[in-house]
Amino acid sequence: MGFSTAKGGFGGLRSIIGYAIKANNNLKILEHLRELGCGAVLVSGNELRLALRAGFDPTRCIFNGNGKLLEDLVLAAQEGVFVNVDSEFDLDNIISAARIAGKKVNVLLRINPDVDPQVHPYVATGNKNSKFGIRNEKLQWFLDAVKAHPNELKLVGVHCHLGSTITKVDIFRDAAVLMVNYIDEIRAQGFEIVT
Structure with missing residues (x-):
């Protein structure tokens, strides 16, 4: 499936289709994807710098991963990049980065x-055995932590990653239904989820 097909599939929904810079960091390819309207998914400060060099709008970039460095988070905060919260440790670093940058971070x-993505366990990241992401029983703790830091954090969305090499569409549908339920639960607590 090409980018245009994927983009068309989302109709008028507010979304960012992000290209993982780690997949191919060729500047010309990145510039072409940006021209098509693609956003960028980043896992390091160097990838953020490359995305900016390729002309990506920082507000269409998402900083992801469970190994984000404080100095990279500071750069992301300064540039206005969306940042995924992956863990308690990650949240603490994002709060510190917001304070250092003097800017509220959209998280x-x-x-x-x-x-269950029905893939090899090594590439499954959205099931109960995965070390990645916030589990249901910890969600309220994270929501309370965001509420406790209104000067540093603004919760604007949710994210999930199920794994690689998924071949069954039903798996994405099932995850989407669950994520919509989470969004409803989060909105009921007064958060304005926009993406």
């Missing part, structure tokens, strides 16, 4: 929806 919570 998304990486929720582990506990969906």
Whole structure:
């Protein structure tokens, strides 16, 4: 499936289709994807710098991963990049980065929806055995932590990653239903989820 097909599939929904810079960091390819309207998914400060060099709008970039460095988070905060919260440790670093940068960070919570992606366990990241993402029983703790830091954090969305090499569409549908339920639960607590 090409980018245009994927983009068309989302109709008028507010979404960011992000290209993982780690997949291919060729500047010309990145510039072409940006021209098509693609956003960028980043896992390091160097990838953020490359995305900016390729002309990506920082507000269409998402900083992801459970190994984000404080100095990279500071750069992301300064540039206005969306940042996924992956863990308690990650949240603490994002709060510190916001304070250092003097800017509120737009964050998304990486929720582990506990969906079986029916792939090899090494590439499954959205099931109960995965170390990635926020489990249902910890979600309220993270929501309370975001509420406790209104000068540093603004919760604007949620995110999930199920795994690689998924071949069954039903798995994505099941995860989408769960994520919509999480969004409803989060909105009921007064958060304005926009993406």
